[in-house]
Amino acid sequence: MNKKLTYLKVFFLGGILLTILFTGCIEEEQKPHEEELFAPEVQLDQPSILPNWKDGEYHDYYETTDILSDFKVKYPDLVNVFSIGESALGKDIWCIRMTNENNNQTKFSCLVDGCIHGCEWDAGEACLYLAEYLLINFDSNATVTGILNTTEVYIIPLLNPDGRQIDDRFNENGIDxxxxxxxxxxxxxxxxxxxxxxxxxxxxxxxxxxxxxxxxxxxxxLTNSGRRPFSEPETQALRDFMYEIDNHDFSFYVNCHTAVHNIASPWMAFKPPFEMSNKEEKIHAYVREWIAENTEYENAGMSFDDYSYKASGTAMDWCFKVFRIPSFTFEILSQDYEPAAGGGKHDSLVHWMKTTLPVFMYLLVNIENLHNWKTSDIQPILPKGVPPEPSGG
Ligand SMILES: [Zn+2]
Structure with a gap:
């Protein structure tokens, strides 16, 4: 009996010991596995951060060139910088292409450009700010990482480099x-x-x-359109470049200006070349309305009798006419800054950049919807303090 009891005790204790050891082993094995699974998600959940810009620090053509080169050095897997052509005075018109180059899946592409009117500085700054925002938040913020994994974002900050250098609306030949x-x-x-x-x-x-x-x-x-369409080297360059992007699922276009404080969509032409479909009209209107409701910018939806804002020969109308993708003219800043009305001041840079960013982010998170002319109802997740309270000036 005693012997049997001893055996039983040994058997029990051994069993318990083995169970503890075995469970311990499993726990040990599971720990690193769990970390491996969840660590990237935790990392990606970081709120996005904003570029560290200061008021008054505008970037002219040469500074913009340096910034783009720096981006290429700092983010080689995300950035490509190239010239789409030369201005009338021979300056390169730089384009930055941003996407996660390690991800080879088919991607949507989009184009945002600025400063086609050289005196509208903040239009170019908004392009640079967007580029930096995307780059500094890749791999830490889920929204931005998702965008650069699935999208080729093309940005041309200065379409009119000669005009930008002398703070003039027109190019070197005096053409709008x-x-x-x-x-x-x-x-x-x-x-x-x-x-x-x-x-x-x-x-x-x-x-x-x-x-x-x-x-x-x-x-x-009246402004001078040039004697014939595409008479200028800058517009030829943009035209040819858009045809190139068209091979990469070109999905939306934003032509940035200052300072009418609104977002417009085709047609701006006095006599449009064709009537847009109901679907195209509806989606353009939906985007304008979303922007009016969620940012301080206004919906430039024009009534038929409103001739004040008609403009023939615009980049936006041409893009829509040829590629039939959602196309916008984005007038950033407020009317106080409007150069044509005697404004044209350059201040409160950081405020206006934060005010403008949500519009780009809204379009980017909805790129698939825009590509398919579907309701663009995905809400962008924005950093704290964006957009800021309207400054009223
Ligand atoms: Zn303009």
Whole structure:
């Protein structure tokens, strides 16, 4: 009996010991496995951070060139920088392509550009700010990482580098580049005149205050569209580049300006080349309305009788006409800054960058919807303090 009891005790104790050891082993084995599974998600859950910009620090053509080169050095797996062509004075028009190059899946692509009017500085700054925001948050923020995994984001901060350097709306030939595209070209009711240079002289802007007073439907001003569509090297470069992106599921286009404080979509032309479909009209309107409801920018939805904002030969209309993708003219800043109304000041840079970022992020998280002309109802997750309270000026 005693012997049997001893055996039983040994058997029990041994069993317990083995169980403890065995469970311990499993726990030991499971621990690193769990960490491996969950660590990347925890890391990706970080709130995004904002570029560390200061008010007053605007970037001219040469500084922009340096910043883009630095991005390429710092983020070789995400960034490609190349020239899409040269300006009238021979400056390279730089484009930055951002995407996770290690991910070879088929991706959507989109284009955001700025400063087609050289005096509209913040339009170019908004492009740079967006680029930096995406790069510094890749691999830590889930939203941004998702965007660069699935999208080729093309950004051209300065379409009119010569104009930017002398703070002028026009290019070196005195042409309004955003009237030089082949859509309803050179129409007076679209505020443009196909003049080009006359006797070698630049004719950039003509005011018709008296005529406009007598005949209110006569445009207040006309801007020089160039003698024929795509007469300028800058617009040729943008046209050819858009055809190139079209091979990569080109899904939306944003042409950035200042400072009418709203978002517009086709048609801006006085006489559009064709009627857009109900679906296209609906999605353009949905995006404009989302932006009006969720940011301080306004919906530029135009009534048929509102001629004040008609413009022939714009990059946006041409993009929509040729590629039939959602296309926008984004007028950043507030009316106080409008150069045509005597504004044109450059201040509160950081405020306006934070105000503008949500619009780009909304479009980027909805790129698949936009590509398929579907309701773009995905809400972007934004960092704290974005957008900031409207400054009212
Ligand atoms: Zn403009």
């Amino acid at each position: 580049l955003n009237r030089n595209f082949d859509v309803d070209f050179g129409r007076i009711r679209g505020h443009s005149m196909p003049l080009g240079k006359i006797f070698g002289r630049k004719i950039p802007y003509i005011m018709f205050e008296r005529l406009h007073k007598w005949f209110p439907r006569f445009p207040l001003f």
